[in-house]
Amino acid sequence: PELPGDQRPDDALSVCFDQPELSEPIDIVGAPEVELRLSSDRPQANIAVRLCDVHPDGASELISYGVLNLTHRNSHEFPEALVPGETVSVRVVLDQCAYRVPAGHRLRVAVSNAYWPAIWPSPEPVQLTLSTATLNLPLRPLATGDEVTFAEPEGATPWATETIRAANSERHVDRDEKTGMVTLSIVDDFGEVRDLAHGLANGSIARETWTIHPDDPLSASGKTHWTQTLSRNGWSVRTETTAEMRSDGQNFSVSARIEAYEDETLVFERNFEEKVPRAFL
Secondary structure (H helix, E strand, C coil): CCCCCCCHHHHCCCEEEECCCCCCCEEEEECCEEEEEEEECCCCCEEEEEEEEECCCCCEEEEEEEEEEHHHCCCCCCCCCCCCCCCEEEEEECCCEEEEECCCCEEEEEEECCCCCCCCCCCCCCCEEEEEEEEECCEECCCCCCCCCCCCCCCCCCCCEEEEECCEEEEEEEECCCCCCEEEEEEEEEEEEEECCCCCEEEEEEEEEEEEECCEEEEEEEEEEEEEEEEECCEEEEEEEEEEEEECCCEEEEEEEEEEEECCEEEEEEEEEEEEECCCC
């Protein structure tokens, strides 16, 4: 469930640079880099760069991506605000990858100033102006077969378990046509299994909701609710943890709660509240 889907919806909201169709396949092995000259109309801004494989039918497949808080363009230790309108040089390093782009496909570089909910949005809407961009690809000679062989792997005896509840994952994107708010809902039910050696059963479910209005970065919110259970021979315990994060122009606001149950009796509870300065985020 964590693998990326077709990138065309994100491509439609990005500035895209497509290379010509490849006449021969290429092997990309390493960390692609993109060097850019750009300016921002705000003192704080992010940039996201995605490298995609565009199939002959138009499908866009993610190869790798990288993000950079532009106030960290010179140093992560000493961030510096951007001067609106001033052109700066930045280097975005994409994730390490090993990927073959077949002949007949095209490479696409997609650039955006947001990548929700992978990164938290800048405090104000931002317009970036690109002057130049250079893609540096870590290419290697085309592999024609297995170049390395390994001995058969060794492993312990597989864990003997009984499935009580099968694992299941769901992803939903909902748009409120009245308010314009967009919500990504994620449910990862990791299932429940019983250890056949000692009988302990464990299960967990993680739920996330990420909500934002595309025109208002300060509307962003993230919520989680995690349930974990343990049981054996009529005995059971459960924890319920929830957390929420929001932000204004100066601070992140984080609230959380934990509840612990023995059977269905609440035996422990605690609330957490904290504000964290944005500090160029």
